[in-house]
Amino acid sequence: MQVLPGVLSGLPKSAIALYGQIRELVMNKATKGSLAFDEVFFTQREIREATRVSHDVVKRNLRFLVDYEYIEARGGMSGSRYRYRMAARGLPTDFSVSLPSPREIERGMQKRGSGAVDGLVF
Numbered sequence: 001m002q003v004l005p006g007v008l009s010g011l012p013k014s015a016i017a018l019y020g021q022i023r024e025l026v027m028n029k030a031t032k033g034s035l036a037f038d039e040v041f042f043t044q045r046e047i048r049e050a051t052r053v054s055h056d057v058v059k060r061n062l063r064f065l066v067d068y069e070y071i072e073a074r075g076g077m078s079g080s081r082y083r084y085r086m087a088a089r090g091l092p093t094d095f096s097v098s099l100p101s102p103r104e105i106e107r108g109m110q111k112r113g114s115g116a117v118d119g120l121v122f
Contacts, residue, residue, distance in 0.1 A: 011068060015061040018053065019070060025050045026086055041074065041083040 011019075025047065029040045047058050062084065065071040074083045 011064055011070075012061070014057065015064040018047075018051065018058065018061040019065055021051045021053075022047060022065075022071070023086070038086055038088055041085050043081060043083055 022042070025042060026037060026040045029035070029042065030037050033040070044055070044058050044062065047053070047062070048055060051058070062071065062073075066073050066084075070087050071084050072087050074085070075081065
């Protein structure tokens with residue numbers, strides 16, 4: 001059984017999708033500029049141009065990503081625009097988490113002869 005990404009991270013699917021696109025943008029900029037991943041700054045405009053996503057969608061999903069600390073916001077004071085960068089601890093790239101099926105749990109319990117499976121007690 002697979003656990004949905006939004007359940008694990010608390011983020012909407014649209015924010016997760018945008019994060020993946022931002023990640024690609026940052027990797028391209030890092031490669032071109034010979035920069036480390038967390039040294040690359042980007043703006044909402046760059047995200048819109050790279051992803052062809054509307055201003056409202058970018059702004060709303062960036063807010064989620066900043067609130068959940070997957071992206072860091074810089075600036076924005078005294079009329080300056082925000083610049084963003086990827087947080088050191090970003091979203092995992094693989095959201096699939098496998099949970100044992102009821103049948104696997106039952107087999108594990110029968111093997112061990114108890115109500116414990118991999119440290120879980122039932």
